[in-house]
Amino acid sequence: MARLLGVSRSGYYAWTKRGPSARAIRSQRIEAKVAWFHGDSDEVSGAPRILADLREDGEIISRKTVAKMMRRLGLRGVCPKRWKTTTISDSNDTYPPDAVQRQWDTGTLNAVWVGDISYLRTWEGWLYLATVIDAHSRRVIGWAIADHMRTDLVEDALKMAIVLRGELPGKVVFHADRGTQYASDQITRFAATNGITRSMGRTGVCWDCESLNHHQAA
Structure with missing residues (x-):
């Protein structure tokens, strides 16, 4: 040797x-x-x-x-996937006017509801959480979670909010971003059937719904 x-x-x-x-x-x-x-x-x-x-x-x-x-x-770290946006617009969608003008708290319950979709990264993949928050109490009054972002997710969250709050006043404003789920015909029909006034902010204004929802999460 x-x-x-x-x-x-x-x-x-x-x-x-x-x-x-x-x-x-x-x-x-x-x-x-x-x-x-x-x-x-x-x-x-x-x-x-x-x-x-x-x-x-x-x-x-x-x-x-x-x-x-x-x-x-033989050790490797886990890299998160690229940011996944939850606001997807469609040029064929119709957008209602902004009925809130960032005046969230009017002093009464069920005057302004705010909707948003958040993404949740889990070990089994992405999940999506749709919430409905009362802008006066800042309480989550409706939510739905699924492995997709179809309009059914938003509708299920609104259904929970309606059931939880029971009898509603003559006008409830539901404000959301310009995501295609909120601008869809499905939500337009659902809001009309249940006496809800739809409202949306301007394109590219990210601090409307997100700011209220993130404050609630904090």
Whole structure:
């Protein structure tokens, strides 16, 4: 073996008696930390997050080294999919006028309802949550969740709101963005049948429904 490797016998035996180098010991220690941090994140964290964890733990190391260690250990982070917008417009949709003008709270219940669709990322894929919020109480009075964004999702949330609130006043304004679900013929007919006045903001104004819904979520 010594002849094959081109080393002396004395050099080989000296090598077997030496312990691991300080560099090897440090590498093993950091690899153990990388594996622990990755497991502690439910195997979600990638090199950037684990790099931050290592530096917080006092290690001086580069991102490239962390990435190389992760490849050697067979560890991978989970990257979220690209942002999925829930507002999809259709040029054939008809948009009602803005009957709210950002005057959300009129001082009474069932005067202004606000609708929105949020996306939820789960281990089994994307789910979509449609909500109806009373702008006066900021309470969620109707909701529906499904693995699709069809108009039925919005209608189911409105049905829950109507059932929960019972007898409604003569005029209830339902304000939403210009998503094709809210501008559809299906919702137009449903609103007319149930005495609901539809309202929509301007195109590109993202802080109407989202601001009220995100405030509620917070």
